[in-house]
Amino acid sequence: MADYGPAAPHGPDMSGQHPSMVNPQFDMSEDEARVFSRLLKPDDSYDENGVYWADMGWFKRARFVLSTDYAEYKREGASVWEMFKKDPLSPVSFYFRNMVLPGAGLGLEGYVLFSIGNLKPLFQKGFPACWGTKAGQGGACNDTWLAAIEYMEIVGIIFGQILVGVIGDWLGRRWGLIQDATIMFIGLLMLTAMWGVTLNGWIICYVWSLFFYGVGVGGEYPMTATSGMENAVGSGKVSTKEDRLHRGRKVTSAFLMQGWGQFFNQVLLILLLLIFHHGSGNPPYSEVAVQWTFRISFAIPAVGTLWLVYYRTYKMKSASKQLQLQKKKSNVTGYDTQSLKMTFTHFGGRVIATAGAWYMNDVFFYGNKLFQSEFISVVTKGSPSIMPGWLYNLINVGVSLCGYYLASFFIDNKLYGRKHMQTVGFMMDFILFVIPAFKLDYFTDPANIKGFQAMYFLSSFFNQFGPNSVTFIAAAEVYPTAVRATAHGFSAAVGKLGALTAAVLYNYIDTQTKFYVVPWFGLAGVVLSVVFLPDTTGLDLKEQERRWALIRAGRGHEYHGVAVHPKHLSWWERSRGLGKQYDADADYAQRVQEMRKEWEVLMQEKADEKSGPLDQNDWEDLEHEFSHEVQEYFKKTSKSPILAGQEKQVPLLDGKRESDSDDTINEKRVV
Incomplete structure (x- = not known):
């Protein structure tokens, strides 16, 4: 019969019935307060009196x-x-490892994704027989396939977001990350080598290459968000300061690599055109110069993406650790369909918030091109060169990067945080679009173009320092680990429907009507954020997992921790009375009790593995789960349930004890 070794010395309560195991509303002993206050009430979330x-x-x-x-x-x-x-150089190396590498996939996809819009004016100038004349009037290319360049790219992204989101929760984050990088690498080879016997055949090849690449791009969204977030949480029984104080910055710093991808794409296109067009950016542009420019621009990120496949395969082997731990606790081996169903039942308002706000944001993100096209048409006065448009776009990307970085700086600030950032960003974009909507002729007059330019740049800034950054993190953060990638992928896919809506809608309405329509999507984003979006700024994600474990067990009403604090709930959730469950004292006692039971079960498992007493090395092995101080306290206040020659005993939820067989020990384990 296995045992834990020599019986541990007991505290004053020799019965093993510690007050916290009998009645959660107990007077905390001085020893217990000393041991657990620092652990369960860290000074970055609680004051000296233990107030959250x-x-x-x-x-x-x-x-x-x-x-x-x-x-x-x-x-x-x-x-x-x-x-x-x-x-x-070590700070640079640190930034590269912790910020650049986690967002490398988004940086590469941002480079390619936004190159499509940058290349369009170059193709229009280099292949006028294809873009300049309609097919029915002797043009070389079919109009439907030309329009499909934008549509099929978005369709591929939507497909990838949903598919890889499910795969990420089913097979694991690491598998999804490797798959995304592989698909993007193959897609870049297709884009670099695409060809056709005719110009129209080349366009068809271009369209399907974009669709294939888009599948990998779509998968990057849920995989980067979930893996980056979960890597900040840690694997112990309590969360880390890194999770509580810098989780948002970690994820947003990875996301902003998308902005750097846009920046480097525009810079390289300018340099490549100057190289292959004899040092001039002015038309006419030869087909040879256009071919070399766009093919080299796709070949460069292909090299980086191939390295990304290697890095994710051999250097990110623990990317799925949090998901595996959660599945083990829930006794799930494949896809957790039960959690998916319960997510829509219990978190339906959050689905509306993350998916709906992302939809509204992508209409705005696409709508920013309205400002760009109208502004450039005025300042260039119909110049045939594509360089002015590229240069002003480069400035706009620089402004957007300022918004990205400021978002990463403020997104974890408890006085501002996610919800306020998204709400203010939507409101500012609404204002910046609605003003020129009713004075478009005035602001597009050359005499007033500076005001129009200011609104153009500010709309880009507040889109990044607002909904574009927050939707990316919120769509993963407000859901449980078991379905986090699926929920994020679904929200991102609905968001891309917003981009598709704008792409289709803009083909049927004029510029003035576009400015009349777009602002109201921003106002709708404000409403969705205020009503349905919970504020997870400063929330311990492991508390959210504790709550979810009880919800999944049908005992959600028993949770009293900070995950149901009114501050971390949406207006919709508070109106349903969820905030009334919050009880700091009851939750504190419950957490101590849960840790005690988890500790005893882990000791039982360790003893079973050895078939003998635990030695000092075994105790040290358990310290990655529980600190030495906590283990010493539990040994002093709990009657050792297993001694040599005695039958095994396991504590039950109500504090009583009963004999159990080896087969039922894990079933008693408290999540």
Whole structure:
């Protein structure tokens, strides 16, 4: 019979019935408060009296948040300085490993995805027989296939977002990441080598190459968001400071690589055209110059994508760790269909928020091209050169990058955070579009073009410093681990329907009507954000998993932690009474009790594996799950359930004990 080794010394309560195991509303002993307050009430979320930051009054909360953030910025600054003194390039290396590499896939897809719009004016100038004349009037290319260049790209992305989202929750994050990179690499080979016997045949090849590449692009959204978020959480029983304070920054820093992809694409296109067009950016553009320019522009990211396949295959072997742990706890081996059904039942409002807001945002994201095309047509005065358009687009991408970085800086700030950022961004975009909508002739007059330019750049800035950044993280963060990739992929797919809506709609209405229509999508985004979006800024994601485990077991009403704090719930959820479940004292006692039971079951499993007493090495092995201080406290306050020659005993949820066989031990395990 296995045992835990020599019986541990007991505290004053020799019965093994610690007060927290009998009645959750107990008076905390001094020892227990010392052991668990630091562990369960970390000083970045709780004040010295153990009050959660969202329970504080506004002024006290502001002082607490500002002082906590200042201390963290000071700590990070000192850490960076120490790194710099040891090696001046080490901070750059740190940024590359922790920010650039996680978002490399989005950077590469941003490069290619936005190159389609950048290449269109070059193709129009280089192949006028294809783009300049309608097919029915002797043109070389079919109009339907020309329009399909934009449509099929979006359709491929939608397909990939849904498909890979499901695969990511079914087979794991790592498999999805590898698959995305492989598909994008093959797609880039197709784009680099695409050809046709006729111009129309080449366009058809172009369309299907974009569709194939788009499948990989679509999968990048749920895989980058979920893997980046879960890597910040850690694998212990409690969350890390990195998760609580910098989870949003970590994910947004990966997402903003999409902006750098756009930037480098535009820079390389300008340089390549100058190289292959004899140092001039002015027309006429030869077919040879156009061919070399676009093919080399696709070949360069193909090399980076091939390296990404290698990196994800051999250097990201633990990307699925959080998902595997959650499946083990839920006793699920394949796809968790039960969690998917329950997500729509319990989190239906969140689905409306993440999918609906992303739809509204993508209409705006596409609508920003309205500003660009109208602005450039005025400042260039009908110039046949494509260079002015490319240069102004480069400036706009630079403005967007400022928005991306500012979003990463503020997205974890508890006084502003996700929900406020998205709401303000939508409102600002609404204002910046509705003003020129009713004064379009005035603002497009050359005398007033600077005002139009300011609104154009500001709309790009607030789109990034707002809904475009927040929708990406919220669509993963507000859902449980088991279906996180699926929910994110679904939300992103609905968002791409917004881009498809704009692409189709703009072909049937004039510019003035476009400006009349687009602003109201921003106002709708404000409403969806205010009513249905929960604010997960500063929320411990492991608390969300605790709540989900009880929901999945049909006991959601028993959860009383911060995941149901009114601050972290949407207006819709609060109106249904969920916020009334929050009870800080009851939840604290429950968390101690859960940790005790988890510890005892882990010891039982360890003893069973050895078929003998645990030694010092075994205790050290358990410290990645529970700290030494916690283990010592549990040994002192719990009667050792297994001694040599005694039958095995496992604690039940109500604190009683009963004899169990080996087969039922895991069933008693508390999530």
